[in-house]
Amino acid sequence: MGNKSQYDKVLILIILMLVSFGVIMIFSASSAISFKDLGDEFHYFKRQLAFAILGFIVMGAMIYLDYHVLREFVYPIFLVSLVFLILVIIPGVGREINGARRWLGISSISFQPTEFVKLALILYLAYSLTKKDEKIRTLTVGFLPHIVLLLIIASLIMLQPDFGAAITIGIIVFIMLFNAGTRPSYIVGSVIAIAPIVYYAIVSVDYRLDRITAFINPWKDPLNTGYHIIQSFLALGSGGLVGMGLGEGTQKLFYLPYAYSDFIFAVIGEELGFIGVVILICAFSLFTIRGIRASRRAPDLFGTYLALGITALISVEVILNLGVVTGLFPTKGMTLPFISYGGSSLLACMTGAGILINISGQGGEK
Numbered sequence: 001m002g003n004k005s006q007y008d009k010v011l012i013l014i015i016l017m018l019v020s021f022g023v024i025m026i027f028s029a030s031s032a033i034s035f036k037d038l039g040d041e042f043h044y045f046k047r048q049l050a051f052a053i054l055g056f057i058v059m060g061a062m063i064y065l066d067y068h069v070l071r072e073f074v075y076p077i078f079l080v081s082l083v084f085l086i087l088v089i090i091p092g093v094g095r096e097i098n099g100a101r102r103w104l105g106i107s108s109i110s111f112q113p114t115e116f117v118k119l120a121l122i123l124y125l126a127y128s129l130t131k132k133d134e135k136i137r138t139l140t141v142g143f144l145p146h147i148v149l150l151l152i153i154a155s156l157i158m159l160q161p162d163f164g165a166a167i168t169i170g171i172i173v174f175i176m177l178f179n180a181g182t183r184p185s186y187i188v189g190s191v192i193a194i195a196p197i198v199y200y201a202i203v204s205v206d207y208r209l210d211r212i213t214a215f216i217n218p219w220k221d222p223l224n225t226g227y228h229i230i231q232s233f234l235a236l237g238s239g240g241l242v243g244m245g246l247g248e249g250t251q252k253l254f255y256l257p258y259a260y261s262d263f264i265f266a267v268i269g270e271e272l273g274f275i276g277v278v279i280l281i282c283a284f285s286l287f288t289i290r291g292i293r294a295s296r297r298a299p300d301l302f303g304t305y306l307a308l309g310i311t312a313l314i315s316v317e318v319i320l321n322l323g324v325v326t327g328l329f330p331t332k333g334m335t336l337p338f339i340s341y342g343g344s345s346l347l348a349c350m351t352g353a354g355i356l357i358n359i360s361g362q363g364g365e366k
Contacts, residue, residue, distance in 0.1 A: 062354025297363030
């Protein structure tokens with residue numbers, strides 16, 4: 001267990017603020033659609049609040065638990081997460097929603113295994129990279145085994161299908177390998193080798209190709225493929241400098257799809273304006289800075305890699321979500337960490353945050 005007086009209090013405060021802000025924004029973004037569909041304007045708010053409370057309990061446990069203990073359970077954690085990832089793609093076992101089979105659960109309780117596989121993979125990589133420290137620059141021992149593992153997990157995720165999550169874990173793996181000292185030529189070579197597979201995965205599926213077309217020119221088909229991003233533009237644009245006021249946005253009223261989840265940043269832009277989104281971006285940027293700081297100050301390589309992986313995961317997901325909502329990337333369902341509606345994402349992020357805080361409490365000056 002880390003020294004409580006050394007825990008990064010700035011990091012703790014950022015997470016508290018982000019989660020609290022997220023719950024508030026989910027109520028603002030979901031109350032109308034929740035009342036229309038379910039007769040309860042507080043439905044999504046109450047569920048997210050419950051997950052937030054559970055998340056704080058889990059985060060507290062991870063802060064209290066010495067992160068070195070996780071090293072003893074790397075293989076069981078990773079294998080269990082892999083089993084869940086396999087179960088979710090089995091018809092009749094995994095739940096299918098909107099054509100995607102990404103959920104496991106009983107009755108009204110469900111979770112997305114992919115969210116926890118990301119953490120399990122980071123944990124495994126931190127352990128493996130530490131163990132292979134002197135051989136990490138070799139192709140057969142330090143690089144290829146990790147790439148093979150990445151391809152296996154990405155393939156399972158693509159069977160759901162979840163193209164965005166597969167890309168995310170690929171980015172995380174390459175960031176961790178590069179930081180560990182893998183030869184850049186190996187990384188560049190593998191990216192070039194994987195590129196045709198990614199290209200085929202896009203062009204072989206109509207809706208993915210439509211998203212690329214909409215990304216290039218959303219106004220070509222404004223009522224179909226370009227609808228999501230155009231409504232996002234309208235929300236962001238109408239917010240102006242200071243926004244329309246919390247709860248006063250109009251695009252969330254049955255115009256902007258997934259306003260309380262994937263596109264919640266657009267609601268924030270409309271209601272809190274340019275100033276609001278800049279403050280939010282600054283908060284995420286500060287999270288990244290403090291996460292890197294925890295990684296640099298970790299007392300051992302395992303802590304360094306683990307903190308880096310968690311920081312990279314949350315930061316990359318933020319960049320991808322903001323890129324989609326602002327039209328910098330093709331439309332893809334990506335949650336905004338700590339903010340978007342979704343219990344699995346919130347619990348995974350808060351679990352990772354707890355581990356990150358624990359690492360920050362055990363580091364010294366570097």
